[in-house]
Amino acid sequence: MSEASPQIETRLFKAFWDDGLLDIFCGVALLAVGIGWGLHQVLLASVVPPILVPLWGPFRRKLVEPRAGYVEFSQARKEKTRTGLKVTFALCVGAFLLGVGMFLYLRVASIEEGYWVAGFIPGLPAMLLGVGALIAVQLTGARRFVVYALLMVSFGAATIALQFGPAMPMLASGMALTLSGAVLMVRFLRASAEFEEDA
Amino acid sequence: MTEGQIVPEIDVLLHEPARLRVLVLLAALGRADFMYLLRQSGMSKGNLSVQMTRLEEGGIVSAEKSLVDGRPRTTFALTSAGRKALGKYKQAMGEILAVLPD
Numbered sequence: 001m002s003e004a005s006p007q008i009e010t011r012l013f014k015a016f017w018d019d020g021l022l023d024i025f026c027g028v029a030l031l032a033v034g035i036g037w038g039l040h041q042v043l044l045a046s047v048v049p050p051i052l053v054p055l056w057g058p059f060r061r062k063l064v065e066p067r068a069g070y071v072e073f074s075q076a077r078k079e080k081t082r083t084g085l086k087v088t089f090a091l092c093v094g095a096f097l098l099g100v101g102m103f104l105y106l107r108v109a110s111i112e113e114g115y116w117v118a119g120f121i122p123g124l125p126a127m128l129l130g131v132g133a134l135i136a137v138q139l140t141g142a143r144r145f146v147v148y149a150l151l152m153v154s155f156g157a158a159t160i161a162l163q164f165g166p167a168m169p170m171l172a173s174g175m176a177l178t179l180s181g182a183v184l185m186v187r188f189l190r191a192s193a194e195f196e197e198d199a
Numbered sequence: 200m201t202e203g204q205i206v207p208e209i210d211v212l213l214h215e216p217a218r219l220r221v222l223v224l225l226a227a228l229g230r231a232d233f234m235y236l237l238r239q240s241g242m243s244k245g246n247l248s249v250q251m252t253r254l255e256e257g258g259i260v261s262a263e264k265s266l267v268d269g270r271p272r273t274t275f276a277l278t279s280a281g282r283k284a285l286g287k288y289k290q291a292m293g294e295i296l297a298v299l300p301d
Contacts, residue, residue: 009227012239063270069235070229070272195238 013073014141019064020184022064022140023148025052027178030129033096042100049092085138091132095125099166110138119163126156126169144180151176207291210284212257218250222277225260226285230276247251250273259284 029049036045073081102121130152139146155169215237220240224233231239237247254260259281266271277285 008223012224012227015239064269068235069238070232070267070274071235072230072274074229079238 009074009077010054010072010141013077016071016073017140017142017182018127019068019188020181021056021060021064022142023144023177023181023184024183025056025059026148027174027176027181028052030170030174030177032174033099034167034172034174037099037165037170038167046096046100049096049177064188067195079144081139084085084141088132088135091128091135091151095128095132099125102166120160121158122164123169124168125166126173127151129173130156148173148177207294209291209295210288212253212259213284214289215250218247218254221247221250222259222281222285225277226260226282230263230274232272232274236275250295254281 029052031043032048036042036048099122102124106121106184130149133145133149133152137143137149152169152173157173158164159169200225200284206241213222217240220242221236224236224239233247236242237244240247242250250263251260255262255275258278260275262273262275264271266272
């Protein structure tokens with residue numbers, strides 16, 4: 001029977017992410033990394049995203065589940081999600097390590113050596129995260145992540161063109177995701193009010 | 200279907216719009232709690248409660264009670280008998296729909 005209703009299952013899975021919590025978590029992680037890079041506290045910034053990962057479950061259980069309800073998807077869906085999350089996580093780690101590598105390289109490189117590299121490297125982590133956002137589209141079905149991906153790539157390109165530091169695209173992307181997530185969360189909480197009254 | 204009966208028999212426990220809506224949700228998913236079914240089905244709390252009780256009594260769905268963060272949670276899933284019944288229902292409806300005019 002589950003094979004007979006893939007469209008319904010896909011729509012239900014897509015709706016699972018519509019509360020905005022994922023967007024807020026991703027946005028806060030990007031903001032933390034951006035602030036860390038901006039303050040030259042790269043290692044400190046690296047602590048925030050791993051802290052956010054185990055917080056996802058408790059936040060969802062406390063904030064979303066009492067209003068949206070609890071659901072377990074099929075085993076096939078769970079495995080697909082797990083694989084996608086691993087790939088996304090690897091990309092995020094890659095983007096972060098690229099940023100750290102760039103930061104360290106620019107500190108030790110001579111002006112001549114670092115000149116041409118310094119021009120385009122600061123925008124690369126955001127572009128790589130844009131690829132991560134596209135994987136998130138495939139993973140969640142949430143098409144707004146296509147917009148996030150485009151924003152990240154645009155911010156990365158603007159960083160290269162305008163010769164900003166690596167913190168700028170992270171801060172801008174983080175701000176966009178956090179704001180978008182907040183709007184979705186407010187909508188979700190408002191829509192949940194009628195069910196809370198009913199319950 | 201009894202011998203000599205040409206038109207397939209429809210399971211009336213399943214053939215009811217509100218119950219069918221919940222069953223489609225549970226067939227597409229693994230397991231869900233009352234609030235989730237309430238939101239996704241668009242039914243009222245009272246109606247959903249009545250339909251879930253009927254489906255549970257009919258052996259189509261099973262309820263599992265647990266405590267999560269100190270709060271009770273009741274989740275529902277299709278039973279194996281429920282899956283079989285839905286399979287039969289689908290087959291019967293398929294036969295019926297096939298002869299209806301476009």
